Amino acid sequence: MFPRPWRFGGDRLTDVDLFADGSESAAESLSQAIRAAASAEPDADGSVSFGQLRGTVVGLRYYSGVVNRGEMVGLVREPQNPYDRNAVMVTNVLGRQVGHIRKELAAAMAYVMDNSLAKVEGVVYSGTNNTFSMPVTLSFWGSEENRDAVLKHMASRGFRLDSDGGRAAVRRSYSAFAFVFQLKNAFDNLFEGLMQSKDGEKEAAEAVATPLLPHQKQALSWMCARENKDALPPFWEKRGELYYNSLTCFSAKEIPERLRGGILADDMGLGKTLTTIALILTNFHKGKPLPVEKSVSCVEVSISENTEDLSARATLILCPLSVLSNWLDQFEQHVHADVKLSVYLYYGPERNRSKTFLSSQDVVITTYNVLSADFGVGWDSPLHGISWLRVVLDEGHMIRNPNAQMSKAVLELKAQRRWILSGTPIQNSVKDLWMLLAFLRLKPFDVREWWNRVIQRPVTQGDKTGLQNLQNLVRCITLRRTKSSEVNGRRLVLLPKKTVYVEQVELSQQEREEYELARNEGKRTIGRYVAEGSVLRNYADVLAILMRLRQHCCHPDLLGKISSDLGKPAAADTPADLRERLIERLRLVLASGSDEECSVCLESLRLPVITHCAHVYCRPCIAQVISSEQQARCPLCRGEINPSELVEFPPEEVEDEKSMNCGRWRTSSKVQALMGNLLRLRSEDANIKSLVVSQFTRFLTILQGPLREHGFSFVRLDGTMSQKKRAQTIQEFQSSAADSPKIMLLSLKAGGVGLNLTAASRVFLMDPAWNPATEEQCIDRCHRLGQKKNVVVTKFIVKDSVEENMVRIQKKKQDLVEKTFGSVSKDSKTSRIDDIRALLEM
DNA sequence: ACCGCCGGGTGCC
DNA sequence: ACCGCCGGGTGCC
Numbered sequence: 113m114f115p116r117p118w119r120f121g122g123d124r125l126t127d128v129d130l131f132a133d134g135s136e137s138a139a140e141s142l143s144q145a146i147r148a149a150a151s152a153e154p155d156a157d158g159s160v161s162f163g164q165l166r167g168t169v170v171g172l173r174y175y176s177g178v179v180n181r182g183e184m185v186g187l188v189r190e191p192q193n194p195y196d197r198n199a200v201m202v203t204n205v206l207g208r209q210v211g212h213i214r215k216e217l218a219a220a221m222a223y224v225m226d227n228s229l230a231k232v233e234g235v236v237y238s239g240t241n242n243t244f245s246m247p248v249t250l251s252f253w254g255s256e257e258n259r260d261a262v263l264k265h266m267a268s269r270g271f272r273l274d275s276d277g278g279r280a281a282v283r284r285s286y287s288a289f290a291f292v293f294q295l296k297n298a299f300d301n302l303f304e305g306l307m308q309s310k311d312g313e314k315e316a317a318e319a320v321a322t323p324l325l326p327h328q329k330q331a332l333s334w335m336c337a338r339e340n341k342d343a344l345p346p347f348w349e350k351r352g353e354l355y356y357n358s359l360t361c362f363s364a365k366e367i368p369e370r371l372r373g374g375i376l377a378d379d380m381g382l383g384k385t386l387t388t389i390a391l392i393l394t395n396f397h398k399g400k401p402l403p404v405e406k407s408v409s410c411v412e413v414s415i416s417e418n419t420e421d422l423s424a425r426a427t428l429i430l431c432p433l434s435v436l437s438n439w440l441d442q443f444e445q446h447v448h449a450d451v452k453l454s455v456y457l458y459y460g461p462e463r464n465r466s467k468t469f470l471s472s473q474d475v476v477i478t479t480y481n482v483l484s485a486d487f488g489v490g491w492d493s494p495l496h497g498i499s500w501l502r503v504v505l506d507e508g509h510m511i512r513n514p515n516a517q518m519s520k521a522v523l524e525l526k527a528q529r530r531w532i533l534s535g536t537p538i539q540n541s542v543k544d545l546w547m548l549l550a551f552l553r554l555k556p557f558d559v560r561e562w563w564n565r566v567i568q569r570p571v572t573q574g575d576k577t578g579l580q581n582l583q584n585l586v587r588c589i590t591l592r593r594t595k596s597s598e599v600n601g602r603r604l605v606l607l608p609k610k611t612v613y614v615e616q617v618e619l620s621q622q623e624r625e626e627y628e629l630a631r632n633e634g635k636r637t638i639g640r641y642v643a644e645g646s647v648l649r650n651y652a653d654v655l656a657i658l659m660r661l662r663q664h665c666c667h668p669d670l671l672g673k674i675s676s677d678l679g680k681p682a683a684a685d686t687p688a689d690l691r692e693r694l695i696e697r698l699r700l701v702l703a704s705g706s707d708e709e710c711s712v713c714l715e716s717l718r719l720p721v722i723t724h725c726a727h728v729y730c731r732p733c734i735a736q737v738i739s740s741e742q743q744a745r746c747p748l749c750r751g752e753i754n755p756s757e758l759v760e761f762p763p764e765e766v767e768d769e770k771s772m773n774c775g776r777w778r779t780s781s782k783v784q785a786l787m788g789n790l791l792r793l794r795s796e797d798a799n800i801k802s803l804v805v806s807q808f809t810r811f812l813t814i815l816q817g818p819l820r821e822h823g824f825s826f827v828r829l830d831g832t833m834s835q836k837k838r839a840q841t842i843q844e845f846q847s848s849a850a851d852s853p854k855i856m857l858l859s860l861k862a863g864g865v866g867l868n869l870t871a872a873s874r875v876f877l878m879d880p881a882w883n884p885a886t887e888e889q890c891i892d893r894c895h896r897l898g899q900k901k902n903v904v905v906t907k908f909i910v911k912d913s914v915e916e917n918m919v920r921i922q923k924k925k926q927d928l929v930e931k932t933f934g935s936v937s938k939d940s941k942t943s944r945i946d947d948i949r950a951l952l953e954m
Numbered sequence: 955a956c957c958g959c960c961g962g963g964t965g966c967c
Numbered sequence: 968a969c970c971g972c973c974g975g976g977t978g979c980c
Contacts, residue, residue: 171966193966212967245968419961 114530159569162230162252162259165266169202169211170245175206183361185248186209186561188234189225194226198222201751202248204235205362210244221250230254230262233565242781244245281703294374308540312337316390317401319451324383324390327593327604331376331387331481334591335394338374339502339529345516345554346588347581359566359581360556360736364441371554373530379590380535380607381896385442388504388533392427396501402474404451424501424528426470429477431506431783433745438868439477439506446593456494458482465494480510501525505551508532513546514560519547521675537593542571542582550591565629593895608873610895614919617785619665621735627664627913634661649749652697652726658914665910666811666879690724698722711747712737721758725751734758778796779818782908786876787818790855798854800901801871804889805858806878812857817877819855830859847869860890869893873901878908880915884922 133292161814169185179185185201190212193199200213211418213221226232230252234430240246251264252273263273314333316324324332337343342352347359348368356363415796431439444454456470457463470476478495486493503525505511511519530552546568549557557755567585570578597604613949619627635658641647646834647654663670698720712733719731727748729737734753736825738744744753786804806812809830819826827841845856856872860881872894880889883937887907895903 169966174966190967191967199967201967218967242968242970244970423967 121166124803127152127313128612134557137563158255159231159253160256160259161275162254162262163275165217165250165271165273165874166254167217167248167250168214168235168245169214169234169248170214171211172240172245172865174245175209175211177202177204177206178211178364179204179210179236179239179246179361180356180363180531183236183363184562184565185232185234185236185540187213187221187225187250189222191222191226196828199224205357205360205562206364206560213248213694214245216269220266220271223265225260225873226254228254229258250423286630286717297382310813314394317394319401319404319448319453320390320446321448322386324386327599327603328383328387328390331378331384331591332390332394335374335387335510335531336399338589339372339391339395342367342370344368346585349824356504356768357556358887360562369553369555371552371589372528373502373532373552374553374589375429375534375548375586376590377590378535379594381892381898382593382898384445384535385439385506388429388531389443389446391531392502393453393738395424402453404474405455421499421528424499425473425502426473426493426498426499426500426593427475428498428525428527429475429479429506430480430483430522432480432510433479434523434839436477437843441473465583467494467497470494471500477486480522484518486519487524488517488535493521494558496521496524496526498526500525502529502531503527504531504533508534508551508820511551512547514550516548522551533905536914542568545582545586549585554585554589563814593721600878605897607895607897608899609902610891610905611902612907614909615785615789616909616911617665617779617781617908619913623664623668623781626668627661629915630664631658631659634658637728642787646749647727649751651748652728662918663808664877665913665915666808667814669778669814670808670810691759694722694724695728697726698728698759698761718761721760723751723753724757724759725749731758731760781912782878783815783818785908786815787822788877789876790819791822791823800854800874802855802874802876803858803890803894804855804876804878805860807860807881808879809859812859812879815857819857824855825851826855826857827853828857829862831862832855842867842869845869858890860886867893868896870898870900873899873903875903875905877905877906880907880909880918880922882918882922926951 115125140863147718157690184205186205186207188201188203190199192196196215196218198215198219199220200218202210202213204210212218221232225232231254232250232252233246234250236246236248241462252266254262266273304738312333313326313329314336316332331380345368347357349356349358351363354363354365355368357368376384376387378387391400393404403614413925429439436457440455440457443453447453451476453668454473455477457471458470458476459482464470464481482942483493483495486495497930505522506951511522513519532548532551541935546557546560546563549563550560557567567578567582571582593604594844595605595607638647638654641650641654660671710720710730710733712729717728717730720728721734722728723734724746727746731748734747735755737747738753738755744755745751746753752926790802793802803811804815804826806815809832812830814824816828827845829841829845833841841856848871852871854871875891875894877887877890891903891905909919
């Protein structure tokens with residue numbers, strides 16, 4: 113027996129037919145109002161339950177909204193109501209009005225709601241047996257400090273809240289301890305294993321020049337199905353004559369709006385771009401390919417029961433500036449040259465803003481920034497005036513902050529089909545997902561309140577069902593495969609072989625002497641810190657010592673700038689001196705490539721600042737510490753912190769090659785090891801391209817000397833370059849022209865993910881990184897889809913040095929990560945000290 | 955008849 | 968609403 117919907121008597125069909133248009137648009141504007149009000153709402157995360165109350169919804173017969181037994185309803189204040197300024201209206205999940213809260217109760221609630229003392233939510237547990245009113249269970253949620261005020265006020269009006277007893281409290285404490293770990297794991301795996309039975313394959317339209325790999329055909333098949341099939345959105349099912357939402361218990365006679373699109377969350381390198389291009393060409397209206405010959409009449413205008421606008425033609429692609437050129441290249445590369453596909457780059461001050469022009473294109477490509485700039489001007493944004501066939505968000509996780517201008521601009525786009533491409537759909541938390549679902553218009557979660565109630569709060573409070581619902585929801589609309597995914601026991605992508613060699617480097621006698629000198633000095637200093645138990649307090653110094661040893665391993669000139677005095681700032685320093693020193697320390701900590709984490713959040717540093725006691729934190733993290741204590745103390749050394757004394761990293765100065773007297777460069781064992789390899793390689797095959805990777809951009813600069821000397825043509829890519837310069841450099845390097853550069857000097861952390869350097873098939877890692885994943889990522893920039901040759905990686909490690917120990921620690925960490933994913937954080941500080949001791953063999 | 959009772963009209967806020 | 972409330976009709980049984 114399933115819940116029966118209820119609606120007021122009379123001839124329902126007539127009723128619907130008569131008022132279809134009017135009530136439809138009224139509901140739309142109502143839901144817009146609700147959405148607007150809800151978006152200003154704070155997150156539900158911290159709310160606690162104040163208790164429940166039985167109330168009555170009256171006036172049902174005046175509204176079209178339908179409610180089932182057990183369905184959740186929304187409560188919206190209606191201060192403009194001409195009969196009662198305390199009115200509280202009741203809406204169903206779709207935002208249709210159902211009725212009003214009876215006036216006495218409404219009067220009590222209005223005060224609570226208007227003063228944001230509590231958020232009130234309703235559930236209609238019992239349904240109704242008449243056509244005029246029904247009972248509703250109201251629960252009150254808010255922050256603890258408002259509990260008394262709410263209870264007192266309601267009581268003064270004669271309404272007593274039943275506390276829902278220990279249940280909520282138990283759930284809360286559960287979430288605080290037992291479940292968090294489990295949940296985090298489940299959550300991290302949210303996007304895993306989404307291959308399931310999406311195994312149909314579809315051939316791309318003829319216009320696509322590049323043959324699709326099997327997994328790309330699967331993706332194409334899945335995407336076409338998501339665009340064409342009239343499958344119900346997640347959690348909707350047909351029950352007899354009705355459509356029923358199993359999460360909110362809403363049901364309706366009308367078919368819910370279909371969600372045409374979804375999230376393609378394949379790993380980087382599996383060809384999301386190619387698949388999307390194939391989709392554009394293959395799936396125009398009614399499952400037919402895009403008519404690419406410019407015979408306009410191909411677009412049928414036929415009378416159809418289908419309500420979609422068959423004249424919509426253009427696909428709008430939004431992407432970050434950094435991949436804009438990639439899209440243009442890929443269209444060029446993957447579409448047959450004789451096919452006239454009109455692709456317009458909507459970018460730059462001279463861009464054509466004509467709506468007629470834009471909507472007649474096949475594809476319009478632009479950046480998030482351009483879109484939000486147009487939108488921000490406020491009137492008549494061209495892209496917002498067009499009914500797109502399809503909108504594609506590339507690197508869709510870019511829009512995860514719903515308050516950002518960019519996100520708002522994206523949400524306002526009009527489109528029949530919506531897609532999100534992203535290798536990493538969730539960056540931080542469940543919250544990130546809301547924005548994506550809102551963009552996809554996944555009803556009812558595009559309204560924040562429903563998302564909070566049904567998904568976010570349950571999940572953050574440790575409710576397993578909530579998490580299951582979230583998983584189901586994601587599963588319905590997402591396709592994700594990783595590079596190592598397998599279908600029928602076969603790897604998705606057969607990449608060429610990758611071989612990693614470690615090449616030991618012997619220091620020259622002079623280098624060895626210098627190294628030992630530095631090592632002994634460092635050992636003494638750290639020994640002293642260990643003895644006094646002040647390693648953490650002097651962490652910056654410790655890192656600096658290690659850093660110097662690592663620099664010794666690469667090239668003596670790397671040490672050049674660093675002053676030998678790394679002790680605590682002397683009292684006689686002027687503030688400016690002190691600042692200068694702190695910045696230098698910060699630079700050291702960051703440049704040490706240790707992937708230093710913030711001791712507050714235990715994540716990678718974001719907006720790093722350094723305290724006067726020389727400890728580095730994320731600015732938001734330390735700001736929180738400061739605001740929560742009377743006299744703020746450094747979390748690491750308990751030294752007092754003055755908020756005004758936090759020092760930020762000034763904008764990067766560009767390294768000047770000439771400042772490093774590179775005219776007369778001196779060599780080092782490691783430089784020679786590299787040059788030996790490069791020369792041998794060139795004699796074997798002059799066309800092989802190499803990446804030369806270091807964490808020290810200064811080392812890259814030093815390497816330029818010997819490379820020039822031996823007549824190598826090279827380019828350089830590091831974090832200081834502008835996007836434009838970067839794209840140029842990459843293009844130059846990727847070119848197969850005979851005179852194109854054969855070597856790229858690459859700073860380890862430059863560019864982040866997404867960099868495509870498949871022209872190279874050799875990688876030289878000049879110095880080991882603390883975090884092996886960073887090295888892997890770097891290698892993956894050439895060992896990825898599109899790589900035709902076997903990839904050979906050479907890691908240079910100086911024998912009997914800090915580098916060897918780093919490799920050992922790397923391996924240990926890797927094992928640990930594999931064993932217990934994500935649970936290393938608790939002991940990370942102590943294990944850090946152990947690491948340090950191990951590094952210096954102490 | 956300044957009551958009670960009956961029965962039709964009516965009904966959110 | 969198979970209610971409550973309102974207000975007009977009505978008035979022994």
